[in-house]
Amino acid sequence: MSACLAVLLLSPLCAIALVLAALVVNRPFGEVTLQRITGAAMSLCVLASVGLLGLSVAARGHPMSADFGDLIRVGDYAFRLLFVVDALAVGWIFFSALILGVVARFSATYMYRESGAARFSVCFLIFAFGSFVLETSGNIDLLFVGWELVGLSSVLLVAFFWRRPMPVRRAMYVFIVYRICDMGLLAGVVMLHHYAHASDWQHAFGPGEWPLWTAHLESSQASLLGGLFLIAAIGKSAMFPVTMWLPRAMEGPTPSSALFYGAISVHTGVFLLLRMAPLLDESLLVRMCVLAVGAITAITASLTVRTQADAKNALAFATVGQVGIVFIEIALQLYVVALVHMLANVTLRTFQFLRAGSGLTDHLARRATLGEDAGHASVPRSSYLYMLAFHGFFVEALLHRVFLRPVARTARLLITLEDELERILFGERRPQ
């Protein structure tokens, strides 16, 4: 178990170190070498995930853990390198390793002669490492590490074509949404330490196995923690009301879109909620919120997808619509169903994203040959519903008015006062 885990986690990490070291000494690897390094790292990860799957089957799905000691210890606070492979994690590890391997192979062709190959490889490998840390984490601290690495690599890949203005601005937008929603996770991490006096699943949620854990917390505490983790999951999975960051994130190259918004990243929120199932079991209020968020997202995303002219955007909204349904299943405590649904959605959407380009070409060729109709929107374009869906139900404008504008206005007022105070104290600044 420890050997498989070490291979799974260290392969991408070593590959990152290798690529970065070459960059630091100003001897960057060529495209073919980069592809080989990434491919080798991902192949090892797939083998390790198969090994973990085999070990888990042999252990009849009972959780297996590996403790590598404390990375940091300050008084009562300890950052423990504890990894757990259980019924929830093992399938997700296997699927994500497989998908990462497929996307690595696909990107070798797709990114051929694209400038920034080393940057793409580093971000891809950081993402792989982050997602494996998140999936195998045995405590909330490690989960947070993986979560943030997935988010960071996602933002950097949105800004991959950074010589153009839009990718950078959109990466900034994605970063803002991630950061605000991650506040929920950070608060949840600290609150879990505070209430449960533990950060690992076994101590925080008691003995047993996922999903039969029980959180030994008061209902109010479970509600607060569940609510905070729900905020984090909403951000990462692009649920209502922050769904609109998803089309913006499509500025990145197609392999990264497939990885992030079709497959692993957008389902990370689901993984978090499934991991926190014991908290949801304890709190009806949080389950109702999860249900509401899932239902609203499923409806709005399925309407919005019908107004999209861009194939990748349409696929992204379709993915999110399904994730909304997975949220509903989680709210109904159908955790195993939600897990299977999530894995099926991941597989299908990865395939669709990777085939988006050639699928479009096929469609155009078919239309040219057979004279088929271009299709029609299932929502009449003149209807109010179409307009609402097209504009994302004006949620973004509302958030801007209620939240962003007052913050920006306060900040401007503050710096006006600061500048005035500076002028009074030190005099006018002369141009240099």
Place this chain on the structure above:
Amino acid sequence: MSELVRLRRWSLGVHAVLAFAGIYFAAAPNAAGVDPLHAMVTAVAAVAFLAVAAFRATASLSHGGAVRLVLVELSVLASTLWPSTMTGIAGANVYFAWGIAELDPRAPNVARLRRAWFFGIGAHTLLITAAALVPSPHDTTLLLGAALLRLGVPPFHSWLFVLIDEAPLELSVIVVATPFSALALLSPSARLHDSLLWIGLFATMSGALATLVRSSSKRVIAAISVSLAGTMVVALSHPASSVRLGGALLGASAALALSGLLLILHGIEARLGRPMDASMSGFGHDGGQWFGRFALVFAIAIVALPGAPAFIGEDLLVDGLLSTNPMIAVLMMFAAVLVAIGIFRLVLLGFFGPKTHLRLPADALLRERTALIALTVTLGLLTVWPTMRN
């Protein structure tokens, strides 16, 4: 080999030895009876001095300047060995006074710089001197005032913006690299007054808000510095030692990362011959790729992403605050989010995105890259420092 190049090598060698000494005292538990926290402060300052020495343009090198930088570093190191003597603070204050006095009086805005220096560092020095003359408990109040002034806690922060934005490299970077020398003024074991908590919170929030809308790149850094100074004040006012350690870690990592960013901005401005503002972008393109890469690394360090020491600091801080002041903990987290957005705005939009008509004639030189790597490695060492000191 020119005399100036020999001078630079000599100066870099001395700074490297002193930085190593600082790191040794910080890493070796109970070495020569030195307090590890003070030693960590010294190590951070020493590495920043090394980076400043490496970044100075050859044309601006002088024997007097090199000796001055070594002397201030020696005084900081001495204050680690003998904390009660406050040699570090005295050395730094003399250094600033010397630097300000040397400025060409005919240059624009020198009068503004002098007033700002007097309002900040000068008043800070006066308060410390006065504290030595008055009996207890008035001396504590004066020292507290001196610390708040030096940290740049609002409303006493205007001087910080002027010095960081308008002063030459060796003054502005040292201002950013040594704010938590003010820690030495406050007894780490004594519980400070509750009102400090609110002062710190106000500083944290106002600095964080200002990062969102400031247009000058250096002023964004000054605003972040104010916000993190507020965080340190909040941490110092907490009774739990883990929270104070968290605050110190946040302060140390911010000092290193902000120094790195400020050095990069100075490097770019020296090449452009004009200040960098929000209307300029794309400096990470051909000609500035190293600057872009390092700017991203330092931004990530400030954002408190996992792996960065600021992450551990923030975790310790929020964990301790939740038990006593949950509302303040939530606001601190909100401020951290705003700072993260502000710093990423600066780096993503400044170094990436479309290229403006201005082009950098040269990327970071080898000595500049080495200095930035030294700052990055020290940031990495800070991550494991809390475990090493146990």
